[in-house]
Amino acid sequence: MALTLADITCEYAEGSPLSYRALESVSLSIEPGELVLLLGPTGSGKTTLLRAAAGLLPSSAGTVEVDGVRIGVRGAQRAAVGMLFQRPESQFFALSVEEDCAFGPRNLGRSDKDARADGRAALAQVGLDPSTFGPREPWTLSGGEARRAALAGVLAMRPRYLLLDEPTAGLDAVGRDSVAAVIERTRHTAGVLVVTHDPDLLIRRADRVLVMSEGRTAFSGDVPAFLAALPALTATGAAEAPEVLRTLMLAERRLGRAGATPTLDVDEAASSLARMCAEGGVPR
Ligand SMILES: Nc1ncnc2c1ncn2[C@@H]1O[C@H](COP(=O)(O)OP(=O)(O)OP(=O)(O)O)[C@@H](O)[C@H]1O
Ligand SMILES: [Mg+2]
Numbered sequence: 001m002a003l004t005l006a007d008i009t010c011e012y013a014e015g016s017p018l019s020y021r022a023l024e025s026v027s028l029s030i031e032p033g034e035l036v037l038l039l040g041p042t043g044s045g046k047t048t049l050l051r052a053a054a055g056l057l058p059s060s061a062g063t064v065e066v067d068g069v070r071i072g073v074r075g076a077q078r079a080a081v082g083m084l085f086q087r088p089e090s091q092f093f094a095l096s097v098e099e100d101c102a103f104g105p106r107n108l109g110r111s112d113k114d115a116r117a118d119g120r121a122a123l124a125q126v127g128l129d130p131s132t133f134g135p136r137e138p139w140t141l142s143g144g145e146a147r148r149a150a151l152a153g154v155l156a157m158r159p160r161y162l163l164l165d166e167p168t169a170g171l172d173a174v175g176r177d178s179v180a181a182v183i184e185r186t187r188h189t190a191g192v193l194v195v196t197h198d199p200d201l202l203i204r205r206a207d208r209v210l211v212m213s214e215g216r217t218a219f220s221g222d223v224p225a226f227l228a229a230l231p232a233l234t235a236t237g238a239a240e241a242p243e244v245l246r247t248l249m250l251a252e253r254r255l256g257r258a259g260a261t262p263t264l265d266v267d268e269a270a271s272s273l274a275r276m277c278a279e280g281g282v283p284r
Contacts, residue, residue: 001067003161004029008062022048030191038195040212046195054083082159088150098134104157122152127178143170164194200242213238227262
């Protein structure tokens, strides 16, 4: 079982003077149980790739398969893929939060009672009390609440593949942690693909990382390989290093030599720096 994108190429406004190639032959595969991070600078094609994965890019070349079935061939396959959009307010349409969260499950054929229960459970899962937030009009929510309510709407459908476009943007520390916890729980049953400018939060839990740059794959591999590739990726501007690694890389530069162990663990990083200093490097 997997959500597989093969050789996806996308050109916006194709054939017009404004045409723009947003994706160039990008491939990606994610299995239930996996967490994959999608990184890259603004405009590099992350949202476009997510839309392709959700079957929302009719004009793209390449193939998207959900568990071996080409997306769009059977409408039901689309239900297996849930997407949280980058601007959650664009996702609401019902008059109440609870109604909005129940819409997806009801659309999948669940009874009204079950759909509502699924919606309420999903709200609780993202840390929004269903009794307080369920009756609210979606547009009265704060930015952070709206993001979590939109996530609940997607979770309520229990997709096998969950695509999240910057799910922690605009959240405070508690909100970020609660989204990270939801992702951690969801990945037991689903493949989760997360676009983020905040790799620090999720990188330790990720199975793989894909870095986009100008519509192409700048890097694809597991976390240790990503950490090893970071100096090259940061030099070209394709990726930003997580804080711990950035500190290590700066320290290496100031010590005038390489050799720190690439790690995301603060303790390990401190030991590595201490070792480097003890071996005779003198900070400039
Ligand atoms: N409908 C469209 N028509 C023309 N160009 C588009 C369209 N949608 C997106 N683009 C362009 O395609 C490129 C990739 O956009 P995309 O939204 O995928 O970037 P992104 O990596 O998600 O960026 P960000 O981190 O800012 O969200 C951008 O240069 C964008 O301006
Ligand atoms: Mg985007």
